[in-house]
Amino acid sequence: MPDSMSMSRLMGLPDYQAGDDLAQSIIDTLSTQNQSLQQGDILVIAHKVVSKTEGACVYLSDVTPSNDAIELAKTVNKDPRKVEVILSQSNRIVRAMKRPDQQEGVLIAEHKKGYICANAAVDESNADQPDQLILLPEDPDKSATVLCQRLEAHFQCELGVVISDTFGRPWRLGQTNVAIGLANVPGVMSMLGEVDAFGRPLSVTAPAFADELAAASGLLMEKSAKSPVILFRGLNWPKTQSSSRDLIRSHNEDLFR
Structure with missing residues (x-):
């Protein structure tokens, strides 16, 4: 080098x-x-x-959560529509966790591409619209x-x-x-x-x-x-x-x- x-x-x-x-x-x-x-x-x-x-990108207004997403959302206090998007990008959920001091928990997922990451890399930061998720x-x-x-x-x-x-x-x-x-x-x-x-x-x-x-x-x-x-x-x-x-x-x- x-x-x-x-x-x-x-x-x-x-x-x-x-x-x-x-x-x-x-x-x-x-x-x-x-x-x-x-x-x-x-x-x-x-x-x-x-x-x-x-x-x-996905817009939350276009997402209908499944029963699995609704139940999992209760565990981490997330919008069930966002959880549905996370599930759609995941091979599996590795861990769902919400600490008492957290308003919203996290889903550690194995992304479809094999990465282990939070929320299957579904993110709102630097999105153009309030209900937009970037994949x-x-x-x-x-x-x-x-x-x-x-x-x-x-x-x-x-x-x-x-x-x-x-x-x-x-x-x-x-x-x-x-x-x-x-x-x-x-x-x-x-x-x-x-x-x-x-x-x-x-x-x-x-x-x-x-x-x-x-x-x-x-x-x-x-x-x-x-x-x-x-x-x-x-x-x-x-x-x-x-x-x-x-x-x-x-x-x-x-x-x-």
């Missing part, structure tokens, strides 16, 4: 609606600011702008690939794209950004066979490269700052056909299932 890199916000991006061309918007914004993308640049993009442009993109890896190909074609260089979301973490407080969609960027980089600073061989070291990028992007990607695209420059990384599933532990390796 190099001794240094740069990380910067792409400012001046608009609010997005369904059908907007996100790739062209990024190109136009860079052009307006007399900027360009270079060989090896990586863009980390907040999933919400991807979801909005792809129309991955994850239908296929985040495909979304990342399409964006990457468009940007590469325009700037005539090899790039990487990571789509991120904000997750909580078991046994630790606070949230951090994680990678949910990848194009060209490795999810995990194996260091098997390399040596540490003292010459000892590494046997299990495998940095979650895409998650590290996503987490770092959170330092600049403020929800209130309208800065959903973060540019990383100066990193050495191997281009690879990757998938966000590379970061999900398989069921037979899950010690807590």
Whole structure:
């Protein structure tokens, strides 16, 4: 790895609606600011702008809760319509919990894509309407690939794209950004066979490269700052056909299932 890199916000991006061309918007914004993308640049993009442009949103006024949603909503004091949407995005509910000091509890769910996260990543923050819920993109890896190909074609260089979301973490407080969609960027980089600073061989070291990028992007990607695209420059990384599933532990390796 190099001794240094740069990380910067792409400012001046608009609010997005369904059908907007996100790739062209990024190109136009860079052009307006007399900027360009270079060989090896990586863009980390907040999933919400991807979801909005792809129309991955639900309006509560259009949702009729099932009996299961109504009963589960009582456990966590949530709107049954929101619970219905969460169930529609989930393989299973891992845990439903509401502490006495909470007005509204949380549903820890296994999302259809395999992520374990709060409320199956169904969220209201940065939604355009009071009753709008934003979902994850239908296929985040495909979304990342399409964006990457468009940007590469325009700037005539090899790039990487990571789509991120904000997750909580078991046994630790606070949230951090994680990678949910990848194009060209490795999810995990194996260091098997390399040596540490003292010459000892590494046997299990495998940095979650895409998650590290996503987490770092959170330092600049403020929800209130309208800065959903973060540019990383100066990193050495191997281009690879990757998938966000590379970061999900398989069921037979899950010690807590």
